[in-house]
Amino acid sequence: MKKFTKRVEDFVCANCGTHISGNGYTNHCPKCLYSRHVDNNPGDRLSDCGGMMRPISVETIKDGYIITHKCEKCGKTIKQHSSPNDDIDTIIEISSNPDFIFGK
Ligand SMILES: [Zn+2]
Numbered sequence: 762m763k764k765f766t767k768r769v770e771d772f773v774c775a776n777c778g779t780h781i782s783g784n785g786y787t788n789h790c791p792k793c794l795y796s797r798h799v800d801n802n803p804g805d806r807l808s809d810c811g812g813m814m815r816p817i818s819v820e821t822i823k824d825g826y827i828i829t830h831k832c833e834k835c836g837k838t839i840k841q842h843s844s845p846n847d848d849i850d851t852i853i854e855i856s857s858n859p860d861f862i863f864g865k
C-alpha cells in the first residue's frame with residue numbers, strides 16, 4: 762500500500778455516500794450534514810468513538826450557521842461552524858424540523 766501524508770482528508774459520507782473533498786476545515790458532509798465522531802473538541806481528532814453524528818439543530822450566526830451534531834453511538838454533542846458549500850436546503854430543513862433525518 763502506498764504511503765502518503767495529506768493535510769486535508771477526503772472521505773465518503775457513511776450516511777449518504779457523497780464523496781467529500783476535504784478542505785482542511787470541515788469533517789461533515791455538505792449534503793446531509795452528518796459528521797463522524799472523531800474529535801473530543803472540534804478539530805482535535807482525539808476521539809476514537811467513530812460514531813455517526815447526526816445534525817440535530819442549526820443556529821444562525823452573523824457569518825453562517827452553527828450546526829449541533831449528536832453522536833448516535835455515545836450521545837456526545839459537538840457544535841461546528843457550517844462550511845460555505847454546505848447544502849442550504851438541508852440546513853433549512855434541520856432548523857425547521859429538529860427531528861430531521863436525511864433520506865427518511
Ligand atoms: Zn452525507
Ligand SMILES: [Zn+2]
Pocket residue numbers: 798810811812832833834835836837
Ligand atoms: Zn461518539
